[in-house]
Amino acid sequence: MPEQKLTGAQIVIKALKDQGVDIIFGYPGGAVLPIYDAIFQQNDIKHILVRHEQAAVHAAEGYARSTGKVGCVLVTSGPGATNAVTGLLDALCDSIPLVCLSGQVPTHLIGNDAFQEADTTGITRPCTKHNYLVKDVNQLARTMHEAFYVARSGRPGPVLIDIPKDVQFADGTYIPPTEVKHKTYRPQVKPEIARVEEAIELIANAKRPIFYTGGGVVNAGPIAAKLLTQFVKLTGFPITSTLMGLGAFPASETQWLGMLGMHGTYEANLAMYNCDVMINIGARFDDRVTGKLSEFAPGSKKIHVDIDPSSINKNVAVDIPIVGDAGAVLEDMIRIWKARQKRADQAALKEWWGQIDGWRARNCLNYNRTEAVIKPQYALERLREALRGKNHYVTTEVGQHQMWAAQFLPFDEPNRWMTSGGLGTMGYGLPAAIGAQLAHPDAIVVDVSGEASFLMNMQEIGTAVQYRAPVKIFILNNKYMGMVRQWQELLHGSRYSNSYSEALPDFVKLAESWGCVGLRATTVAEVDEVIEKMLAVTDRPCIVDIAVDPKENCFPMIPGGKAHNEILFGPEDSPSDATPEDGMVLV
Amino acid sequence: MEDKIEKHTIAVLVDNEPGVLARVIGLFSGRGYNIESLTVAEVNNADHLSRITLVTSGTRMVVEQIKAQLDRLVPVHKVHDLTDEGPSVERELALVKVAGTGDRRIEALRLADIFKAKVVDATLTSFVFELTGTTAEVDDFVGLMAQLGLVEASRTGVVAMSKGAAGF
Ligand SMILES: Cc1cc2nc3c(=O)[nH]c(=O)nc-3n(C[C@H](O)[C@H](O)[C@H](O)COP(=O)(O)OP(=O)(O)OC[C@H]3O[C@@H](n4cnc5c(N)ncnc54)[C@H](O)[C@@H]3O)c2cc1C
Ligand SMILES: Cc1ncc(C[n+]2csc(CCOP(=O)(O)OP(=O)(O)O)c2C)c(N)n1
Numbered sequence: 212m213p214e215q216k217l218t219g220a221q222i223v224i225k226a227l228k229d230q231g232v233d234i235i236f237g238y239p240g241g242a243v244l245p246i247y248d249a250i251f252q253q254n255d256i257k258h259i260l261v262r263h264e265q266a267a268v269h270a271a272e273g274y275a276r277s278t279g280k281v282g283c284v285l286v287t288s289g290p291g292a293t294n295a296v297t298g299l300l301d302a303l304c305d306s307i308p309l310v311c312l313s314g315q316v317p318t319h320l321i322g323n324d325a326f327q328e329a330d331t332t333g334i335t336r337p338c339t340k341h342n343y344l345v346k347d348v349n350q351l352a353r354t355m356h357e358a359f360y361v362a363r364s365g366r367p368g369p370v371l372i373d374i375p376k377d378v379q380f381a382d383g384t385y386i387p388p389t390e391v392k393h394k395t396y397r398p399q400v401k402p403e404i405a406r407v408e409e410a411i412e413l414i415a416n417a418k419r420p421i422f423y424t425g426g427g428v429v430n431a432g433p434i435a436a437k438l439l440t441q442f443v444k445l446t447g448f449p450i451t452s453t454l455m456g457l458g459a460f461p462a463s464e465t466q467w468l469g470m471l472g473m474h475g476t477y478e479a480n481l482a483m484y485n486c487d488v489m490i491n492i493g494a495r496f497d498d499r500v501t502g503k504l505s506e507f508a509p510g511s512k513k514i515h516v517d518i519d520p521s522s523i524n525k526n527v528a529v530d531i532p533i534v535g536d537a538g539a540v541l542e543d544m545i546r547i548w549k550a551r552q553k554r555a556d557q558a559a560l561k562e563w564w565g566q567i568d569g570w571r572a573r574n575c576l577n578y579n580r581t582e583a584v585i586k587p588q589y590a591l592e593r594l595r596e597a598l599r600g601k602n603h604y605v606t607t608e609v610g611q612h613q614m615w616a617a618q619f620l621p622f623d624e625p626n627r628w629m630t631s632g633g634l635g636t637m638g639y640g641l642p643a644a645i646g647a648q649l650a651h652p653d654a655i656v657v658d659v660s661g662e663a664s665f666l667m668n669m670q671e672i673g674t675a676v677q678y679r680a681p682v683k684i685f686i687l688n689n690k691y692m693g694m695v696r697q698w699q700e701l702l703h704g705s706r707y708s709n710s711y712s713e714a715l716p717d718f719v720k721l722a723e724s725w726g727c728v729g730l731r732a733t734t735v736a737e738v739d740e741v742i743e744k745m746l747a748v749t750d751r752p753c754i755v756d757i758a759v760d761p762k763e764n765c766f767p768m769i770p771g772g773k774a775h776n777e778i779l780f781g782p783e784d785s786p787s788d789a790t791p792e793d794g795m796v797l798v
Numbered sequence: 799m800e801d802k803i804e805k806h807t808i809a810v811l812v813d814n815e816p817g818v819l820a821r822v823i824g825l826f827s828g829r830g831y832n833i834e835s836l837t838v839a840e841v842n843n844a845d846h847l848s849r850i851t852l853v854t855s856g857t858r859m860v861v862e863q864i865k866a867q868l869d870r871l872v873p874v875h876k877v878h879d880l881t882d883e884g885p886s887v888e889r890e891l892a893l894v895k896v897a898g899t900g901d902r903r904i905e906a907l908r909l910a911d912i913f914k915a916k917v918v919d920a921t922l923t924s925f926v927f928e929l930t931g932t933t934a935e936v937d938d939f940v941g942l943m944a945q946l947g948l949v950e951a952s953r954t955g956v957v958a959m960s961k962g963a964a965g966f
């Protein structure tokens with residue numbers, strides 16, 4: 212059979228199709244015109260035109276996190292690529308699988324300071340899991356397939372392929388994914404069984420155990436989440452999760468203690484502090500979770516399951532490290548637990564639950580339920596009730612509203628909750644919501660937003676309108692960069708330096724200028740009605756401006772550098788007298 | 799005990815592809831690890847494999863983290879901690895230029911002989927010596943030459959290999 216020659220641009224499209232890509236988020240420019248031309252001449256892959264390349268990457272993240280598939284991005288050289296950088300790092304920090312294609316100046320001009328030239332592989336090297344510059348069209352197909360493999364395997368992450376324009380025009384040979392095998396990259400999926408057996412013995416003898424799970428369970432897929440639920444129920448142990456792991460274990464179960472960490476619940480943090488056996492599955496001991504390291508779960512033995520060996524013993528030394536995929540490890544754990552007919556120490560567990568129920572009774576998420584002003588927590592409680600039982604996805608921006616959303620919106624399934632955890636990128640939520648909505652056209656997708664974060668990528672309303680993505684932007688408008696204001700209040704003598712949201716637009720009129728629906732609630736009585744109207748809009752985006760209490764702070768809070776048992780519950784607790792200097796320097 | 803600083807020699811086998819060295823160096827600078835020396839050259843022409851030898855120091859936890867971070871770079875095939883894995887040989891090569899006349903010149907030549915350094919260039923007023931040895935030997939030699947008219951020294955940094963029959 213004669214070898215079929217394709218242009219580089221055609222090879223790109225064919226490889227995308229063979230990798231199962233149905234949507235690509237992008238923005239055109241001189242260095243990618245051949246690829247845009249090839250996109251024009253086919254119908255299998257839908258291109259979504261964003262309004263800013265950063266948003267293309269966040270949209271692909273929302274798509275990826277809500278589907279479990281690899282998200283796909285296309286940007287031009289120079290400013291197109293540099294605009295994408297924040298999104299790439301966001302995906303790297305949160306382990307989101309992406310492939311980003313960037314155009315580059317023709318090979319013979321590389322290094323000449325050509326028009327719209329940037330050292331894209333150099334700039335993105337520390338912001339990607341891996342990246343490539345393809346100088347030979349005959350390496351293009353292989354590189355594309357490798358990139359998808361690297362992006363989704365092991366600990367997922369973003370991969371960038373920089374493609375000079377001449378390579379997009381050149382004729383070359385296509386090879387299908389089946390013919391590509393990576394030379395070096397083989398992450399360990401199956402755990403060492405001896406280690407799992409050791410872990411099971413420790414688990415079975417625990418007196419005050421806790422599961423601490425994270426985004427790795429979501430990365431491992433919905434089956435891993437099912438297995439987690441099964442194992443947690445088998446043991447009867449309490450479970451908490453990081454911000455990134457919410458939904459892997461159903462929040463409606465009684466064993467669920469809520470999120471842990473800086474803004475986690477009292478019961479979750481105290482159970483961590485007092486546990487004797489900690490079972491970490493797919494979480495990375497982030498500083499927002501551990502607090503003061505020397506006082507992190509001081510009396511505990513720790514099991515850590517992670518697919519990335521570099522996550523193990525990085526911040527916290529553990530007793531039983533298990534390298535492997537969360538799903539594979541949980542499967543072995545359940546099998547061995549059953550085969551050895553293990554049963555938790557019921558008497559000890561009963562006592563432990565008694566202690567935990569005492570902490571629960573503190574009702575740490577309680578807030579001042581007033582009729583005078585809309586409390587952000589109240590608005591989210593009403594949103595929660597309105598979404599109950601409906602097929603929905605939630606994204607967030609970054610700030611107080613994000614933490615309240617994590618505290619007040621319950622998730623019973625993985626892949627339903629999308630937030631920027633590791634990088635904490637304001638402006639993530641709206642494009643991510645568009646990505647999730649395009650992947651799930653019939654679902655309700657809500658971006659829980661702050662007025663300041665919304666302004667960071669609000670141009671994407673245009674994208675949502677163009678593709679009739681009926682995303683709901685639920686702005687908890689406190690007229691402040693609330694999270695910044697909160698830290699200034701607690702740690703900088705209430706000197707609110709540059710954290711007031713001055714000169715805000717009229718969000719209702721803004722919505723109307725795009726032909727969207729704009730709604731506003733300024734009194735408690737209006738909240739339900741506005742939510743109901745918002746959910747009724749199904750053919751265009753809807754922006755909701757909820758005027759919430761500008762003074763409300765997010766509690767509980769463990770100030771930087773403090774231990775899990777040093778929790779602030781509300782405005783009556785002041786950290787200033789006790790916040791150590793080494794805590795002040797923490798972000 | 800936890801915080802004792804250890805010095806480790808690590809050998810890394812990588813695909814010799816563009817950017818691979820930048821990845822390794824970027825890892826060290828980005829994460830604030832020490833590099834005391836780093837050498838690299840292709841060792842397998844057919845498969846385009848390069849071997850990097852690096853000497854680094856840190857607490858046990860940091861050294862373990864360095865190895866894990868190196869290992870997760872996509873073009874990395876293998877990471878070996880030669881310091882941990884038993885006896886190994888470590889060598890450096892140095893070129894050392896010394897200028898002078900009279901007694902100082904004679905003394906330099908005598909010391910070179912003791913250190914088994916070779917003369918690879920000579921003029922009436924200068925020598926270039928070639929020396930291989932451990933880092934400490936090279937340090938000693940350069941230190942002595944500093945008193946006898948050292949002009950410059952160029953060193954390769956450490957290359958290392960485990961002892962015995964087993965390979966990488
Ligand atoms: C304003 C703000 C406040 C925050 N406050 C909190 C807070 O109070 N509490 C909190 O928890 N977080 C908080 N965060 C988020 C925090 O910064 C971290 O992003 C988060 O804690 C990390 O979650 P994780 O440990 O689950 O790790 P992730 O970042 O989700 O990483 C996943 C881990 O699992 C591993 N993994 C990946 N795939 C697999 C697999 N298949 N099998 C096994 N392992 C796998 C990875 O190697 C990695 O170690 C906050 C963020 C912001 C912006
Ligand atoms: C791109 C970016 N810049 C700055 C920050 C720092 N930051 C974190 S929260 C926050 C304020 C967010 O304000 P808003 O969106 O109104 O949310 P609120 O806290 O008021 O709910 C800022 C500036 C950030 N996380 N991201």
Ligand SMILES: [Mg+2]
Pocket residue numbers: 610661662663687688689690691692693
């Ligand atoms: Mg705000």
